[in-house]
Amino acid sequence: MDTGNEKKISKKTLNKSFNLWFWGALTCFSQEHMQTFGYLASMLPIIKELYPNKEEQQKNIHAYTAFFNTNPMLGSVIIGTTASMEEARANGKGIDGETINDMRAGLMGPIAGIGDSLIDGTLIPILLGLALGMSQKGSPIGAIFYIVVWDLIAYFGQRFLYFRGYKLGDKAVSILIGKQGKAIRHAISIIGGMVVGGVLASWVNVTTSLQLKDSTGKVFLNLQKQLDSIFPGLLTVIVTLLCWWLMAKKHVSAIWTMIILIVVALLGVLVGFFNPGLKY
Structure with a gap:
């Protein structure tokens, strides 16, 4: 040697x-x-x-x-x-x-x-x-x-x-x-x-299905359209920064970060903030 x-x-x-x-x-x-x-x-x-x-x-x-x-x-x-x-x-x-x-x-x-x-x-x-x-x-x-x-x-x-x-x-x-x-x-x-x-912009897309309707059932606020008019892809950026903050600043493991995202997604679906588009 x-x-x-x-x-x-x-x-x-x-x-x-x-x-x-x-x-x-x-x-x-x-x-x-x-x-x-x-x-x-x-x-x-x-x-x-x-x-x-x-x-x-x-x-x-x-x-x-x-x-x-x-x-x-x-x-x-x-x-x-x-x-x-x-x-x-x-x-x-x-x-x-x-x-x-x-x-x-x-x-x-x-x-x-x-x-x-x-x-x-x-x-x-x-x-x-x-x-x-x-x-x-x-x-x-x-x-x-x-x-x-x-x-x-x-x-x-x-x-x-x-x-x-x-x-x-x-x-x-x-x-x-x-x-x-x-x-x-x-x-x-x-x-x-x-x-x-580039990978983030191509593969990650977080959107909300939250809509507010008046007494006649007409939609007067589509949150996703409002967000897109201000900052397209804002929710995607927020989720990305959340993951970065958890892993880089709080030293949360990747597995626990994914678990947190799953919990947030489930809660979001339950309250109507997210809509996975599933039919049963």
Whole structure:
């Protein structure tokens, strides 16, 4: 592992780390942790090799217990990059756990947005289209084609990105710890916020069905239309800020936040503020 006094991750350990990510990226997946445990498992061989002392292992592995979620395929480049950064940290090159966390948190959002659109929204539909064309008249060739081709692309694509991230990590280290690094991390965090904001605007839509009627049954106040005339999407923003406040300021877990939202939704339906449109 060592070259002189410098610690170096062996190829065997890098292969083990990658395979743990490839096969276990979604290990113990939950809404609260997402890919945290898969990411943690992939870093264990690296931590064990770089830090023979048990106390150092426990101290340095803590950096990988934070929430993590990204596109599993393109996300392998983050794992490779952090492997390189961990190697630099072990050699005393000015990297600490906070720097690793900042880089990871800044990259996982943009890579998730790019990966989901490129892989899930483009590559997979293309492969499925080809497979469906081969499956006419009940032929199994289409299914076999999709399984084989997708597995090969997924494995070797992720492997390439992992080792590319590791190889370029040394160059990234010198940037990450300087003034340019702060600016880059800030820019990445902004891009990540934009991606999350775009997902929010596309997938979250909170509206109210509350209406006030006069004695003749005519609606004289439609609350949703009034809100839209003042601030379109206001309720969506309020719910989003509520979730952020609960998790970021009050340190409420994601699971309890979802439970709170369910309770609010049920109460809203009971009092007529929300209408799920269900018929019994």
